[in-house]
Amino acid sequence: MPITVVGSIAYDSVKTPFGERERMLGGAAVHFALAAAFFDEVRVVGPVGDDFREEDLDVMRERGIDAADVERISGGSTFFWRGEYGWDLNTRETLDTKLGVFEGFSPKLSRRSRESDVLFLANIQPELQLDVRAQLPGARFVALDSMNLWIETARDALERAIAGVDCVVLNDAELRQLTGKPSLIAAARELLSWTSSSEAARGPSVIVAKQGEYGAALVTRDGFFALPAYPLETVIDPTGAGDTFAGGLVGYIAAHARGAGGPPSDELLRGAMAHATVLASFNVEEFGTERVRRLTRAEIDARLSQLHAMTQFSGP
């Protein structure tokens, strides 16, 4: 099923213990799309400025991504982020953020983008997520990411946005912050109870906790599943790992979900978690999109086999 993603398209300047890059292609929508495009058709919605390089659009187009709704705002600058990571890459400092064209961004979706069956609301202002969500009332599977900033400054809108999606993908710590619950399970169960009061009420049925180097966990009404991160001796740049993870997750679900709706099965979701984990592991091996843009399906499958072997043990 085709996927529409709405989120940032950015230039990132990043310094890690292993090097640095100036103004490389980044942004949540870009990382998501490059990962999801391995599984299904992806349509990207987001604004860029005059400074956005045509060759960076080509990075997406070469993967078959539909970039027709990448809106070039005349006189504007592309969203810019500068950050630096600590020695073990678990801490990062934001040195500069320039919203640029994201200031006053009002998502305009083409008919094509509105017809997608699957929607990913990347980490942007919750009011914008609600706006976009309303433009795809018939979407069969909708997932959402967010961040601490919106939990702190736009909680009400975020809560409404969450009540209108099927799947919430958040960092572990953000899940606790959002719900005020100290454990992952308690936090996830809290979110599973947030049902929309609107007519098409469903509310989230799939909660995914991103745990960085420790992996990721999945909580549904029926079960729990967790997977370690694929172990890497050296991580070069974690930027975009979470969005790449989401791209693998949602892309796999879009490609494999069958039937007349209803939440995807736990078995399907586990496969999606595994593919997401593998995609994210490639993303962090090099700066920005460098690794994923030349990634092959065969490499994904090979690493998936390794991940599978690393997580099996004999039952009782």
Next chain:
Amino acid sequence: MPITVVGSIAYDSVKTPFGERERMLGGAAVHFALAAAFFDEVRVVGPVGDDFREEDLDVMRERGIDAADVERISGGSTFFWRGEYGWDLNTRETLDTKLGVFEGFSPKLSRRSRESDVLFLANIQPELQLDVRAQLPGARFVALDSMNLWIETARDALERAIAGVDCVVLNDAELRQLTGKPSLIAAARELLSWTSSSEAARGPSVIVAKQGEYGAALVTRDGFFALPAYPLETVIDPTGAGDTFAGGLVGYIAAHARGAGGPPSDELLRGAMAHATVLASFNVEEFGTERVRRLTRAEIDARLSQLHAMTQFSGP
């Protein structure tokens, strides 16, 4: 194969968001022994003071643990720790530590304790670990735990101690601190290269990283394995979880290792990791040893089945 454990036998006063307990039975050797006793014969070595209650020795004896080498030091006080945990139980503050009889402790092992095939050196001064290690030169499997304090204040002795064991069990962050390597894999590979220069040189072949609520990872020369923690809605008291984990791990290895020595197989180690994970999950459900002391084998097996089901996914 019988197991000897050397480490603290303590009274702990603990406050968590869910309650508090004064002077409850604790200590690394106690938590280890109560877990390992599910799998094999355990002999505990460590000092206590005049204040140590006979009923607390009975807690161990009722599990078939050999407490003959629990040495009562006349005029001394049992090791005491007081701590308080933060709201999500991931941070804890030590409010008081009284070494008591641990000050000037010189481990005296009976012949019986020296004849064990398996040895666990719980988190104590590395010089004491070296001393005890030398008293069991023929042990077939030796594992060691330690902590940041010894990395900072007794690194040389700790490095020598590590070079003389088969298995290192450390917290994730301690592994990085010890090796100066930013990733788990790099840190573990560094430790796998620390070979003893003594005659019976072998050096660690099994590295286990405890990751708290995220689970645990295993690195050997042949492979990598990781397992999430068993998910609990509410954790009451994490005190002793790491030692309970080690007890499950080493106990399982002792009971299942076969043949004429050599490192345990990766398959056996994975089973040990799974049992260790299950034991630790019970430990944190109540204060101190309260839950594990009435735990049954059937409960362990049932949770092991659940853990297995929570970690399986279809391979490619």
